[in-house]
Amino acid sequence: MMGEISESNRIKQPHALRLWFFNPFVKLAGVNALMIGLIFMAGTALLGALGNCHLDGVLNVHFGNPAPYWQFVLEMLINWLSLVIPLAISARLLSRSSWRVIDLLGTQALALWPYLIVTVIGLISKPAIQKVTENIDSIMKNTPEALQAVKTELFIVTAFGIFSLLIIIWTVMLMYRSYAISCNVKGPKAIISFIVSLIIAITGSSFIIQKFLLS
């Protein structure tokens, strides 16, 4: 008999909205998560290209030179895979569960979705950032006149920086939960292996992007 579940299991279903923001992988993984994640990544790359907002490393957000769309797509793909590979190796060594690579690929792709918000805010902040960049020499002199001229823009740039930091923290939390759920790794070994994998990913992705895309 299929298609029925006991009352006990039905009641246990998590349904809170916060679950979708902080741990969507309880409900979404595998191919579905991968498809949605890839759509978000394509959107992030598009908005990044429009706002010159480069995600030039797993945890890096920078405004840079204009570049073709494919370069922003490649940045996203490098960031995604440079974390998936060390996490998969860690899970292979540590997990006692029969986890699936598609779950790790899908949930890690979905974990990058907050970067879409960064690129939206980046696009909105673009004029302010351009003005600050153009006047960077006079700002560095720290004269009251120079600072007064770009006061609002400096506020916007600072707010963008703080906002980006919060988004990055949120993204890291999603990345960790993706790893813990997809590969069924728990406790200190999950935290330590995630941190090591993240450091490898940060170093690796920044190196690859700087060396092959932005040089």
Add this chain to the structure above:
Amino acid sequence: MKKLPTTCPACSSPLQIKNLICRECDTGIHGQFELPVLASLSPDDQAFILDFLKSSGSLKEMAKLLRLSYPTVRNRLDEIIERIKTAETAVIENREGK
């Protein structure tokens, strides 16, 4: 129906069945019988196992029915397997009088 206690409230050791009674003829059987390992699981875990069997042992089907992701359901099953192993070990140790 009362909840079946499976561990001793005083020392937490696994409980055994001492008396069985036929409801029809009131025949009583006295002895020492072990509870099945599945009975030592929580009602939620037992419900999960029943649903799993009804889904023909398909985690994908379970994930659909519970509206949860595949790894979430698989992790839950792994946890139950661990609890069954622990319960089995406790039964063996109890049998050996440890």
